[in-house]
Amino acid sequence: MHQSAIDKAKAAAWHPDAQAGFARQLDLRIAHHLSQLSPAPARLVEAARDAMSSGKRLRPYLLHLVAGDAADGEAVLDMAVALEMVHTASLIVDDLPSMDNATLRRGRPTTHARFGEATAILTAIGLLNHAISIANGLEGMDDGQRGALVSILSGVMGWQGLVAGQELDLNGFSDEDDASGDALGRVTRINALKTGALLCAAVEAGAILAGCTDDKRSLLRRFGEDLGQAFQIADDLIDLLSDSATAGKDCGQDIGKETYLAVYGADEALRRCRALLASADEALVSAGLTPDPFRSMIDAIFAPMLDRVPQAVQKAGVA
Amino acid sequence: MHQSAIDKAKAAAWHPDAQAGFARQLDLRIAHHLSQLSPAPARLVEAARDAMSSGKRLRPYLLHLVAGDAADGEAVLDMAVALEMVHTASLIVDDLPSMDNATLRRGRPTTHARFGEATAILTAIGLLNHAISIANGLEGMDDGQRGALVSILSGVMGWQGLVAGQELDLNGFSDEDDASGDALGRVTRINALKTGALLCAAVEAGAILAGCTDDKRSLLRRFGEDLGQAFQIADDLIDLLSDSATAGKDCGQDIGKETYLAVYGADEALRRCRALLASADEALVSAGLTPDPFRSMIDAIFAPMLDRVPQAVQKAGVA
Numbered sequence: 268m269h270q271s272a273i274d275k276a277k278a279a280a281w282h283p284d285a286q287a288g289f290a291r292q293l294d295l296r297i298a299h300h301l302s303q304l305s306p307a308p309a310r311l312v313e314a315a316r317d318a319m320s321s322g323k324r325l326r327p328y329l330l331h332l333v334a335g336d337a338a339d340g341e342a343v344l345d346m347a348v349a350l351e352m353v354h355t356a357s358l359i360v361d362d363l364p365s366m367d368n369a370t371l372r373r374g375r376p377t378t379h380a381r382f383g384e385a386t387a388i389l390t391a392i393g394l395l396n397h398a399i400s401i402a403n404g405l406e407g408m409d410d411g412q413r414g415a416l417v418s419i420l421s422g423v424m425g426w427q428g429l430v431a432g433q434e435l436d437l438n439g440f441s442d443e444d445d446a447s448g449d450a451l452g453r454v455t456r457i458n459a460l461k462t463g464a465l466l467c468a469a470v471e472a473g474a475i476l477a478g479c480t481d482d483k484r485s486l487l488r489r490f491g492e493d494l495g496q497a498f499q500i501a502d503d504l505i506d507l508l509s510d511s512a513t514a515g516k517d518c519g520q521d522i523g524k525e526t527y528l529a530v531y532g533a534d535e536a537l538r539r540c541r542a543l544l545a546s547a548d549e550a551l552v553s554a555g556l557t558p559d560p561f562r563s564m565i566d567a568i569f570a571p572m573l574d575r576v577p578q579a580v581q582k583a584g585v586a
Numbered sequence: 587m588h589q590s591a592i593d594k595a596k597a598a599a600w601h602p603d604a605q606a607g608f609a610r611q612l613d614l615r616i617a618h619h620l621s622q623l624s625p626a627p628a629r630l631v632e633a634a635r636d637a638m639s640s641g642k643r644l645r646p647y648l649l650h651l652v653a654g655d656a657a658d659g660e661a662v663l664d665m666a667v668a669l670e671m672v673h674t675a676s677l678i679v680d681d682l683p684s685m686d687n688a689t690l691r692r693g694r695p696t697t698h699a700r701f702g703e704a705t706a707i708l709t710a711i712g713l714l715n716h717a718i719s720i721a722n723g724l725e726g727m728d729d730g731q732r733g734a735l736v737s738i739l740s741g742v743m744g745w746q747g748l749v750a751g752q753e754l755d756l757n758g759f760s761d762e763d764d765a766s767g768d769a770l771g772r773v774t775r776i777n778a779l780k781t782g783a784l785l786c787a788a789v790e791a792g793a794i795l796a797g798c799t800d801d802k803r804s805l806l807r808r809f810g811e812d813l814g815q816a817f818q819i820a821d822d823l824i825d826l827l828s829d830s831a832t833a834g835k836d837c838g839q840d841i842g843k844e845t846y847l848a849v850y851g852a853d854e855a856l857r858r859c860r861a862l863l864a865s866a867d868e869a870l871v872s873a874g875l876t877p878d879p880f881r882s883m884i885d886a887i888f889a890p891m892l893d894r895v896p897q898a899v900q901k902a903g904v905a
Contacts, residue, residue, distance in 0.1 A: 307745035
């Protein structure tokens with residue numbers, strides 16, 4: 268057996284338990300934070316609970332892995348909740364009728380489908396502000412750390428983060444936004460803003476909580492960026508090749524959109540996705556983190572997606 | 587001539603210049619902050635500029651007056667910009683098709699009417715996050731001050747602020763939200779959340795920048811709360827009695843809504859509005875602030891609204 272295959276098998280054996288254990292802790296902490304929303308309107312609290320009730324919790328787990336055992340466990344959990352709130356808010360917004368107009372998310376009705384559009388928008392804004400307030404109120408931080416964590420959260424959703432990505436994805440690039448006129452540049456930028464930003468925020472928040480050096484933070488940012496690009500390409504492949512029941516969300520949303528897949532075709536998208544994962548892995552190793560739990564998590568996400576792509580491509584006749 | 591009338595005349599003589607001078611400084615600082623949005627998508631930047639391009643700048647001016655000359659002028663201006671961004675974001679959200687569905691605001695097309703619904707929502711979220719990032723990045727603050735300013739901004743938009751007020755205003759109170767079943771309680775709560783919260787945020791931010799004691803902050807909060815209630819009642823009167831061309835925004839939006847005016851009638855609403863202004867003034871004097879510029883500003887807002895109400899009520903036959 269090849270050494271990396273042995274490592275993989277070993278990691279896979281202990282990793283799902285660790286991830287599931289963290290997810291249980293996170294769910295308890297999410298419930299705790301949401302229980303403190305009162306006297307907010309009951310409908311908003313219900314919508315927030317519903318929107319936060321499921322999810323793969325990947326970003327919180329990434330934060331937890333990067334922060335490691337040396338960081339304050341309470342602060343890591345709270346910051347993980349804040350990050351999941353921002354992620355959830357971004358999904359609520361993306362799904363809105365005026366945006367992707369999606370009715371299914373994680374196999375369940377989207378927030379606006381269940382609670383109406385106005386309540387969905389207000390819930391998203393409430394979650395964003397709540398996330399800021401969690402980061403701003405973290406105990407046991409020095410003030411530089413607390414300010415940096417608030418800055419990560421306000422940045423990830425803002426003009427140079429998710430909001431920008433969604434605007435470009437929906438309404439396209441103007442000449443001012445895209446001087447180069449290069450399709451790869453456009454796709455990479457949207458993916459970086461829409462997917463990479465939150466993954467980078469997760470690893471950067473973890474690095475701040477762990478007190479990492481700037482060099483290490485910069486390598487971890489590259490890891491987050493590569494992972495984000497890979498994730499978005501894999502998501503596009505799933506969108507094209509799945510039906511909604513399998514994916515747990517509305518599919519076929521990307522038809523007509525400029526994605527890596529649409530520009531370069533499925534084979535090249537698959538190759539690019541694998542190359543990005545290799546680059547992410549390299550950054551991780553260079554940063555000096557124990558790669559096993561990361562590899563196991565990444566493999567658990569990507570393997571089921573990528574393994575079926577070649578057959579599906581053949582079957583669907585997608586080039 | 588009665589002494590208070592003399593004071594009023596004196597205040598009115600110098601006040602408009604001071605307020606206009608501050609507004610000019612504020613507009614320059616707004617332009618400076620918006621010029622730093624790039625490389626945000628050009629459409630978002632344009633929508634943000636458009637939404638921020640006009641307004642009475644009351645909340646920034648209130649902050650400036652409360653902060654006084656002792657506070658750091660740069661920090662006051664930056665925080666005033668942040669507050670105006672939050673206010674603007676809340677107006678963009680309130681005007682959305684799924685909410686008040688307003689096409690006019692400040693005499694011009696609303697953000698969604700001009701840029702589309704998706705861009706409007708994204709611009710509002712971008713402005714909120716930008717406001718947080720301004721407060722979080724203020725220089726020359728001690729960390730308690732900076733944290734308190736971030737907390738004011740995240741709180742004012744959140745579950746116990748504008749988002750809650752808008753939800754209750756649009757979708758009403760559930761049994762859980764309103765144990766007492768009292769109309770005055772419901773109206774007061776919505777007004778506190780929708781209008782009072784931002785005025786309180788303005789005076790509290792000013793108080794923090796001025797380094798006020800807790801007692802003074804608490805009196806200033808009462809000033810903000812009373813002013814907010816008075817403002818909302820006057821706004822409801824205007825909504826009922828004006829046409830859109832005069833008000834510069836869509837009118838008749840409140841028909842069927844539970845407002846103080848709808849519950850108690852125009853005469854009682856007018857009386858209540860005046861009583862609240864008197865109570866606000868008392869809090870201001872108790873807090874030890876020089877009341878003249880506040881009185882002049884408040885008079886300039888309310889006098890034109892309230893002076894025409896009695897005739898308009900008679901003319902329209904509203905009881």
